[in-house]
Amino acid sequence: MFTPADERIHPQLRINSYGHYLRRRFGCRISKVNVDAGFTCPNRDGSKGSGGCIYCNNVSFSPKGTQAIVPIESQMSSGMAYHRLRLGSEKFIIYFQKYTNTYGSVELLSDLYRRALDHPDVIGISVGTRPDALSAEALELLTDIARTKYVCLELGLQSMDDTILSRINRGHTLDDFVQTVRRAAGRQFDICAHLIYGFPGESAADFLKTAELMAGLPIDSLKLHQLHAVEGTELAELFRQGAFTPLTLEEYVSTVADFLELLPPRIAIQRLYGSAPLDICVAPQWGLKNNQMWFAIVNELTGRGSWQGRRVVE
Numbered sequence: 231m232f233t234p235a236d237e238r239i240h241p242q243l244r245i246n247s248y249g250h251y252l253r254r255r256f257g258c259r260i261s262k263v264n265v266d267a268g269f270t271c272p273n274r275d276g277s278k279g280s281g282g283c284i285y286c287n288n289v290s291f292s293p294k295g296t297q298a299i300v301p302i303e304s305q306m307s308s309g310m311a312y313h314r315l316r317l318g319s320e321k322f323i324i325y326f327q328k329y330t331n332t333y334g335s336v337e338l339l340s341d342l343y344r345r346a347l348d349h350p351d352v353i354g355i356s357v358g359t360r361p362d363a364l365s366a367e368a369l370e371l372l373t374d375i376a377r378t379k380y381v382c383l384e385l386g387l388q389s390m391d392d393t394i395l396s397r398i399n400r401g402h403t404l405d406d407f408v409q410t411v412r413r414a415a416g417r418q419f420d421i422c423a424h425l426i427y428g429f430p431g432e433s434a435a436d437f438l439k440t441a442e443l444m445a446g447l448p449i450d451s452l453k454l455h456q457l458h459a460v461e462g463t464e465l466a467e468l469f470r471q472g473a474f475t476p477l478t479l480e481e482y483v484s485t486v487a488d489f490l491e492l493l494p495p496r497i498a499i500q501r502l503y504g505s506a507p508l509d510i511c512v513a514p515q516w517g518l519k520n521n522q523m524w525f526a527i528v529n530e531l532t533g534r535g536s537w538q539g540r541r542v543v544e
């Protein structure tokens with residue numbers, strides 16, 4: 231039986247999983263419940279860019295049943311009922327996921343966030359956004375909420391390479407991300423970074439440098455997934471033209487294990503896989519469920535006799 235020296239590393243999973251982190255922090259099982267609050271994205275509506283990121287089809291990001299036309303209270307109650315029944319969750323974090331969830335007036339944001347927090351079983355909110363869409367007022371609002379509730383700010387970086395960011399039409403730079411992390415740090419809320427591995431022209435060695443970047447920033451958790459093409463995106467067209475070659479499952483699992491070895495144990499892992507509904511998934515088609523990817527990566531770490539942070543140089 232593996233006994234980690236760092237208590238943040240789960241003995242079976244060999245990583246600091248976010249579920250494990252939440253249980254340590256709040257003492258019970260907590261689930262994230264997604265809501266669609268009807269936001270759009272400045273990289274789609276023309277204010278920062280148009281067309282969006284080349285892989286973006288928000289249908290693939292969201293679980294069934296979240297729709298902006300349904301009041302967030304109804305979305306919350308069906309999501310909470312599902313997680314209570316399936317996982318026995320006792321408390322919930324409401325995840326404002328779809329598009330850019332700080333892209334609105336501070337009055338609108340305040341109304342939405344506080345409505346989510348009104349439910350007695352909701353301990354906090356998680357807010358997904360872009361690094362170039364966080365106004366000073368939105369930051370102050372999140373800071374104020376974090377005085378009494380859990381708050382996680384989820385910032386999309388995707389790649390630390392500005393050439394890749396430009397090629398995928400992200401509409402922001404690495405520096406935008408770093409500056410926003412620094413503005414958001416020290417405010418008593420968590421910061422989560424979103425990353426993708428497998429961009430055209432990116433080597434494993436290039437991607438692994440991201441672990442060092444994360445280690446040097448005040449990041450509390452991260453989400454990583456493979457680049458995958460879904461219907462209705464420019465990336466799907468590139469795949470069909472032969473200009474995007476997806477990673478193999480073996481390449482992905484092996485490089486993610488390398489990445490985790492280089493990542494400090496303090497950074498909790500929220501996600502290591504992205505899946506899309508079968509009817510819109512173009513490539514790669516690994517056919518794995520989320521928990522099967524977790525096990526593939528855990529097995530890789532176990533086979534190596536390794537764990538998150540094993541190769542971190544203090």
Ligand code: SF4
Pocket residue numbers: 271272273274281282283286287328329330360386400
């Ligand atoms: S920032 Fe997010 S929502 Fe906006 S285009 Fe890119 S992936 Fe889509």
